[in-house]
Amino acid sequence: MENITELLKGILEGCVLEIISRGETYGYEITQQLRQLGFSDVVEGTVYTITMRLEKQQLVHIEKKASTMGPPRKFYTLNEAGHDRLRIFWEKWAFVSDKMQELQQLKQEGSTR
Amino acid sequence: MENITELLKGILEGCVLEIISRGETYGYEITQQLRQLGFSDVVEGTVYTITMRLEKQQLVHIEKKASTMGPPRKFYTLNEAGHDRLRIFWEKWAFVSDKMQELQQLKQEGSTR
DNA sequence: ACCAGTACTTTGTGTTACTATATAGTGGTA
DNA sequence: TACCACTATATAGTAACACAAAGTACTGGT
Numbered sequence: 070m071e072n073i074t075e076l077l078k079g080i081l082e083g084c085v086l087e088i089i090s091r092g093e094t095y096g097y098e099i100t101q102q103l104r105q106l107g108f109s110d111v112v113e114g115t116v117y118t119i120t121m122r123l124e125k126q127q128l129v130h131i132e133k134k135a136s137t138m139g140p141p142r143k144f145y146t147l148n149e150a151g152h153d154r155l156r157i158f159w160e161k162w163a164f165v166s167d168k169m170q171e172l173q174q175l176k177q178e179g180s181t182r
Numbered sequence: 183m184e185n186i187t188e189l190l191k192g193i194l195e196g197c198v199l200e201i202i203s204r205g206e207t208y209g210y211e212i213t214q215q216l217r218q219l220g221f222s223d224v225v226e227g228t229v230y231t232i233t234m235r236l237e238k239q240q241l242v243h244i245e246k247k248a249s250t251m252g253p254p255r256k257f258y259t260l261n262e263a264g265h266d267r268l269r270i271f272w273e274k275w276a277f278v279s280d281k282m283q284e285l286q287q288l289k290q291e292g293s294t295r
Numbered sequence: 296a297c298c299a300g301t302a303c304t305t306t307g308t309g310t311t312a313c314t315a316t317a318t319a320g321t322g323g324t325a
Numbered sequence: 326t327a328c329c330a331c332t333a334t335a336t337a338g339t340a341a342c343a344c345a346a347a348g349t350a351c352t353g354g355t
Contacts, residue, residue: 074309074310078310078311078312095303096302097301097302097303098302113304114305117304120303136301138300139300139301140302142301142302142303143303
């Protein structure tokens with residue numbers, strides 16, 4: 070799927086929060102997981118701007134660990150504020166998602182007229 | 183639901199396209215329909231920036247008609263390019279929506295461990 | 296010495312929803 | 326008359342976000 074950039078606004082941050090919530094992970098790995106999920110055009114830079122934002126907003130705990138596969142990794146875990154933010158994200162997503170389904174159902178009803 | 187601004191990026195334009203596709207309508211009415219749908223914080227200015235964009239991208243046909251309820255109204259209908267754009271929007275939405283559901287299901291599986 | 300893969304970072308850009316404000320027509324009412 | 330609420334369109338500026346592009350740095354293989 071190409072050019073879904075605008076649709077990803079807001080949700081990509083939620084995805085990153087969700088991925089971190091599953092267990093300690095780092096930027097490069099998060100990027101790979103997003104790509105594996107299907108958001109195949111997501112690049113490191115995008116994820117790093119998000120993780121930086123999470124840091125600034127103090128939603129994550131950070132731990133730097135050495136790696137045998139390259140430079141040291143910055144591992145993230147969600148703190149309490151991070152979990153709160155994630156919960157709120159899913160609530161917002163459910164709301165928007167529901168409304169969009171309503172709109173689409175009206176569409177189908179309309180087309181049977 | 184409050185502060186879903188970022189989540190609305192990209193989808194609000196799709197909503198406007200969908201609403202116009204149901205039949206000739208104008209900015210003020212589109213705003214009311216969006217508010218009625220549940221996006222209660224959407225204001226006229228937001229919708230007008232979207233309709234202006236649709237005009238510039240030549241996705242709509244425009245007809246100005248007098249109104250007894252106030253100033254003349256600018257009625258919009260989708261042209262072929264508009265219908266194409268709308269179809270593509272729903273495809274993108276379906277894609278993103280599916281991926282988000284996948285992510286959320288993994289979440290639930292994870293929490294039963 | 297070179298390159299691919301891993302890993303993090305920064306700067307700048309384009310798109311979008313939103314804020315605030317202005318303009319204007321109609322109808323009601325004090 | 327003056328004022329206000331509702332209808333209706335428009336625009337200039339802002340903030341937030343994903344993304345592009347480039348750079349730095351560490352490891353291992355050829």
